[in-house]
Every structure is written in structure tokens, then in C-alpha cells.
Amino acid sequence: MIYKVSYVVVGKPHLGVIVNLDAPPRVGDRVQLGDEVFEVIEVIDLIPPRGDFAYLHATCQPVQETT
Amino acid sequence: MSVIELLQRSELFSGLAPEQIERIAALGQEVIYNAGDVVIREDDPSDEVYVVRSGMVEVLVSRGRIPDVPGPPQLTSIVHLGQGQLFGEMALVDRGARSATVRCTEDGTVLPVIPRQTFWDLCDADHHIGYVVMRNIASDLSFKLRHRNLQARLAGGAP
Numbered sequence: 001m002i003y004k005v006s007y008v009v010v011g012k013p014h015l016g017v018i019v020n021l022d023a024p025p026r027v028g029d030r031v032q033l034g035d036e037v038f039e040v041i042e043v044i045d046l047i048p049p050r051g052d053f054a055y056l057h058a059t060c061q062p063v064q065e066t067t
Numbered sequence: 068m069s070v071i072e073l074l075q076r077s078e079l080f081s082g083l084a085p086e087q088i089e090r091i092a093a094l095g096q097e098v099i100y101n102a103g104d105v106v107i108r109e110d111d112p113s114d115e116v117y118v119v120r121s122g123m124v125e126v127l128v129s130r131g132r133i134p135d136v137p138g139p140p141q142l143t144s145i146v147h148l149g150q151g152q153l154f155g156e157m158a159l160v161d162r163g164a165r166s167a168t169v170r171c172t173e174d175g176t177v178l179p180v181i182p183r184q185t186f187w188d189l190c191d192a193d194h195h196i197g198y199v200v201m202r203n204i205a206s207d208l209s210f211k212l213r214h215r216n217l218q219a220r221l222a223g224g225a226p
Contacts, residue, residue: 002076002151006214008221015125015144016218018211020076020151034123034147034172046213051081055210057217 003054006046007033011061014038025058039063070097070179073120078207079153082199090189091196095181100171106154106178109168113158115180117169122176124148127168142168146214156204158183 003021017033025031029040038060046057070092074080080088097120100106106117109129127142145167148154154169162183190197 002078004078004151004210006210006217008214008218010221015146016214017123017147017149018152018214019149020078046210050206053078053081057213059221 001049001054002052003056006055006057007031007038007060008057009033009038009060009062010041024054024056030063031058031060033060037063068120070095070120073118073151073179077118077151077153079116079118079156079200079203081203083196087193087196090193091181091186092179094185094189095179097177097179100176100178101174102172102176104171104176106169106171107165107167109165111165113155113163113165114183116153116155116159116183116186117178117180118153119148119150120177120179121150122171122173122178124154124169124176124178125172126154127170128166129168146211146218147172153207156207159186159200160204 003024005019005021005025007017007019009016014033025040025043027040027043030037031040040058040060042059044057046055049055071089074088074092075085080091106124107113124147125144126146126148127144130141130143157163157166190200
């Protein structure tokens with residue numbers, strides 16, 4: 001299965017990314033979008049799968065630095 | 068990953084038999100770009116469709132054209148596209164001018180390029196290829212529109 005993922009960032013201005021992945025993103029994952037790293041906070045099926053493709057939407061937010 | 072493997076993993080060619088994808092792969096050639104290189108420019112004639120084999124590109128549209136102010140129009144990025152994504156596909160559908168500028172954001176970005184007319188000739192010769200590709204283009208454009216809608220809704224992005 002190929003996962004076509006729409007990443008959208010909340011919490012700061014970012015364009016978002018569309019990319020094909022071999023594994024689906026999961027909540028809590030860290031993902032690099034451009035030069036920055038974000039945390040996935042939600043993953044939903046955007047539309048039903050077709051053929052070898054699954055279509056997902058992942059919402060991300062800037063990584064919260066802990067001290 | 069070979070060009071054929073890439074095309075097999077590209078939604079544009081999903082549903083085609085391996086031998087059909089090989090025929091399509093034979094039509095194109097690969098071009099390597101560096102960060103900052105402009106691949107296509109808004110309003111230019113459109114003759115090819117591109118697939119991102121590796122690297123990343125950004126799609127930009129011009130805004131705020133000010134006739135009395137010299138210099139290029141201001142470009143606004145609307146999305147980044149990574150491996151397996153296609154762009155320039157509207158050229159296959161409507162043959163209009165480029166609707167956006169596409170610029171590479173990573174050095175060594177590899178883009179297989181498929182000439183429009185050569186591809187159309189193949190679709191005319193094999194209607195199954197043409198049907199599958201047109202269906203997939205419609206699906207890809209729909210996905211990009213959904214992405215834009217979500218971006219506008221969630222992140223307050225460009226409408």
C-alpha cells in the first residue's frame with residue numbers, strides 16, 4: 001500500500017506538504033517538513049482507498065520543546 | 068528506485084499494467100535540479116508533465132501585481148510536493164498556460180519529464196492508458212484541492 005499524505009501545520013504559518021509514503025503517519029510521530037520538525041497530532045482517512053493507494057490527512061504542530 | 072518503479076508508485080499511473088508503464092517511461096527523460104532552480108514558470112506555455120522522483124519542490128503563485136512598480140510579481144508558496152507527486156498535469160488536461168511557478172527546494176531533486184504531445188499520441192493509440200491516466204489526474208487534482216481546503220480551514224492558509 002502507498003500512502004498519499006496531506007500534511008497541514010497548525011500553530012504557525014506553513015505551506016503543508018503532499019508526499020507518498022510507504023507507511024502511514026501516526027499520532028506522535030515526528031516529521032520533517034522542509035527545514036523544520038513537527039509532531040503529528042491527528043491522522044484521518046481523507047477519501048476511501050483506491051487500488052494500491054490510501055489517502056490520508058495528517059495535522060501537525062510545532063514540536064513542543066521540553067526542559 | 069528506477070523510473071519504472073517510480074511511475075508504478077505514482078498515482079498518475081496507478082491501474083496500468085507494467086508493460087504499459089514501461090511504454091510511458093520510454094517517452095520521457097530525467098532532469099536534475101538544485102535548490103532555487105525554477106522548473107516551470109507561471110503563464111509560460113505548457114508542454115510537459117513532471118513527477119518528483121526524489122527531493123522536494125514548492126508551488127508558487129503570483130499575487131499583488133502592481134503595474135506601476137517595476138520588478139517581478141510577488142510569489143506566494145501554496146504547497147510543497149515530495150516523492151511520487153506530479154505537477155504540470157493540468158497541461159495534459161487543458162493545454163493552457165502554466166497556472167503556477169514550480170521551484171526546487173532541495174539540491175539534487177530528480178524529475179522525470181514526460182512530453183505532453185508524445186504522451187497524448189500514446190493515449191490515442193491505447194485508449195485504456197488514456198482513460199486510466201485521465202481518471203488518475205482527476206483524482207490527484209481533487210486531492211490537492213482537498214489539501215488546500217484543509218489548509219485554509221485548519222491553518223488559516225491562503226484561500
